Amino acid sequence: AQRVTQPEKLLSVFKGAPVELKCNYSYSGSPELFWYVQYSRQRLQLLLRHISRESIKGFTADLNKGETSFHLKKPFAQEEDSAMYYCALRSSGNTGKLIFGQGTTLQVKP
Amino acid sequence: EAGVAQSPRYKIIEKRQSVAFWCNPISGHATLYWYQQILGQGPKLLIQFQNNGVVDDSQLPKDRFSAERLKGVDSTLKIQPAKLEDSAVYLCASSLTEQFFGPGTRLTVL
Numbered sequence: 001a002q003r004v005t006q007p008e009k010l011l012s013v014f015k016g017a018p019v020e021l022k023c024n025y026s027y028s029g030s031p032e033l034f035w036y037v038q039y040s041r042q043r044l045q046l047l048l049r050h051i052s053r054e055s056i057k058g059f060t061a062d063l064n065k066g067e068t069s070f071h072l073k074k075p076f077a078q079e080e081d082s083a084m085y086y087c088a089l090r091s092s093g094n095t096g097k098l099i100f101g102q103g104t105t106l107q108v109k110p
Numbered sequence: 111e112a113g114v115a116q117s118p119r120y121k122i123i124e125k126r127q128s129v130a131f132w133c134n135p136i137s138g139h140a141t142l143y144w145y146q147q148i149l150g151q152g153p154k155l156l157i158q159f160q161n162n163g164v165v166d167d168s169q170l171p172k173d174r175f176s177a178e179r180l181k182g183v184d185s186t187l188k189i190q191p192a193k194l195e196d197s198a199v200y201l202c203a204s205s206l207t208e209q210f211f212g213p214g215t216r217l218t219v220l
Contacts, residue, residue, distance in 0.1 A: 043113070043211050043213050044153070044201065044211040045210075045211070046208055046209070086153075088152075097143065097155040098143075098153070098155070098209060100153050102150070103152050
């Protein structure tokens, strides 16, 4: 079965500390993995995707097929990073549905 | 460009009543999705349209939920009759490749 697991409901760090939001997945095939973010009172938006191997707002994520993980990392957290983060897996093709994890709230304290 | 529009933004009804949500996707996006997001969980796909045809409705509770996308543009999602467990945020998204989400409709069933 296709599944995305985010083991932490809440991650609280101080400003300037490193951040790692964990994501594990279960998928039979070549997965497409994404991180979505929802800031307070804003709509859900794409943060980054594994295919593009890009860094957005200082965040990176590497797909580890051996460990079936796609953890989101940032070396130095900023207060404006406080938000809800969702890891998602796309089932097939460019228009395939997204399967989301339960989300992790990141709280960056001053 | 204008984003995905949804209305209403909030709705409170009593159980056994009916309710309808409306979504206007980004112009030119052929694929439209309805997701249900229960508090504390990630979004879960209810139904996916490609133009005005249904691609995936495997998780739509068809005894009470229905959706249509006439003319392949706007879409409506209806619940009749509503149950307490239908309380959630209903998200509409549209895509060419990347999914863009609307602000959601928060439904409370009393």
